[in-house]
Amino acid sequence: MNTKLIDRVLKYSAKIQQNSYIKGISNGLAALMPLIIAGAMFTIIDAMGIPVYQSFLVNIGIKPFLRYPNLVTNGLLSVYASFSISYVLAKEHKIDGFSTEIISIMAFVLLFPLDTNADGVDMIPLHYLGAEGMFTAIIVAILVERIIFFLNKHQFIIKMPESVPDLIGKSFAALVPSFVVIFVFLAIKIAFGATQMETFPNFVTLIIQTPIKSLGESWIALVFIMLLVNLLWFFGIHGHLVALSVMAPVYMQMDLENLNAFQAKEVLPNIIGNTFIYVYASGATVLFGLVFWMLRAHAKRYKTLGKLALVPMLLGIGEPLAFGVPYVMNFVLFIPVVFCSSINSLLAYFATVLNILPRLNGINTPLPVGGNGFLAGGWRVMVFQILLCALNVLIWMPFVKKLDHMELEEEE
Incomplete structure (x- = not known):
């Protein structure tokens, strides 16, 4: 076998394997496995197709509640993905992981449209927060981490005296990044609101998620x-x-x-x-x-x-x-x-x-x-x-x- 070809494959594969973003996405999604498995097991408990068993669940009154474990695990998986991926990336680049993941969730939710029910209450449709929002969550996590890393690197943060408790110091350090991230993602929301796609998640679905999913369905x-x-x-x-x-x-x-x-x-x-x-x-x-x-x-x-x-x-x-x-x-x-x-x-x-x-x-x-x-x-x-x-x-x-x-x- 051509040794030059082998060396080239090894060289580029090693670069991909060591890439912080590849590791961030891979490790961030891997961290979600306990939630995925837990939600899936409750789905089995809920959907097991045995008539006697289903009648038993209905009779004891727990059948309506068995949909909730999957709803709050896999149904909100994109929220957890935004949290997890941004945390892994923050640790990889040696910035505060806690504030990064909190800001990432805020930016992720900010991008989605609000519906209003008959009582005038604002709501976010849950389907955006599950599997449908996965690619948006990944992109948001990366962008937020990059913004916070840039601001920290160039010292665009509020630094408190060393006598201030560490938790308070980190809170003030995250203040400027929070404002910047809100400004950036609000601008993105407004910009896409003026287009036919209406939202950034719709853009991601059309341009990225749908083509890759078509590829994923191919044997x-x-x-x-x-x-x-x-x-x-x-x-x-x-x-x-x-x-x-x-x-x-x-x-x-x-x-x-x-x-x-x-x-x-x-x-x-x-x-x-x-x-x-x-x-x-x-x-x-x-x-x-x-x-x-x-x-x-x-x-x-x-x-x-x-x-x-x-x-x-x-x-x-x-x-x-x-x-x-x-x-x-x-x-x-x-x-x-x-x-x-x-x-x-x-x-x-x-x-x-x-x-x-x-x-x-x-x-x-x-x-x-x-x-x-x-x-x-x-x-x-x-x-x-x-x-x-x-x-x-x-x-x-x-x-x-x-x-x-x-x-x-x-x-x-």
Whole structure:
């Protein structure tokens, strides 16, 4: 393989991986997983399609209340994303994270239109604060952090004497940034209010979110992305952080749309999403074949490593294998490492299109393979995961056996 090409890939991939904004978005969204999972679990409790169970919920009077956990978690996810991403970016650039995240939420909410009900009460429609506002939240978090960083760097802040308590000092330091951010985002609101798009979130949806979502719905793009993710992993670069960072907000939005439709007992709108990737194209459904043959290896090293990596692999943790085998920069394992996820994605996508598999409900849980599939789509998804594991046993077989033979010769 062309070493110059490899060096170039590594160079640019490393730059992307180390980019503070990529890390800010990725880590900020990752911090939301507890809320997403908690809301999803209550959705299961609310929407479980067993008539006797549903009658029980109605009879004891808690059925109307079970929609609220998902509403205040996934239904307000963009608010939490603005908070989380701005905090991570602020810490990355060594400015006060607390004031940055508070100002970021203020700017985010400022951009949305207000509706007025029959009683004359101003309201913000909740759909703006959920999945629909995700890209707006990301852009706002970055812009607010940049404004505050610029003002701090050039000392356009109010500095209090050292004798003043730290909390009071930080409050006054955030005063000028608060005024500037309000001025900037109010100007943006007024400017877009004079256009046909009416609001900045509408502009983001039209120009950014809709085109990227169209790309996210494409199986061709999915296969290409999974190839890129695992090619980067092969070279020791965090493929999910680099290749999925742009698509992660879109896939998260698609999962939340499915989750809301599932709770409302409507037809699920999307096939692809983060849940699709983690159920069919990562973790054990890809690496089961590697561990299976390592447990049957003749070389002591691989047999021992297979035992150590078995439980983490079943839970979707592949780092012990990536750097323990290693399959990073191991050209004997190049084909299964790079192509297994894409093969799985392709098979699962067309099985879903043909209605062999149901669309996944967007519930992505850190359960072992089989368990996460069952919660996301039922017994058919769980069985298909097992079939993918069996298929990957066949794909990995010749390559792991070759590696085992080479290692055994060295041991002897």
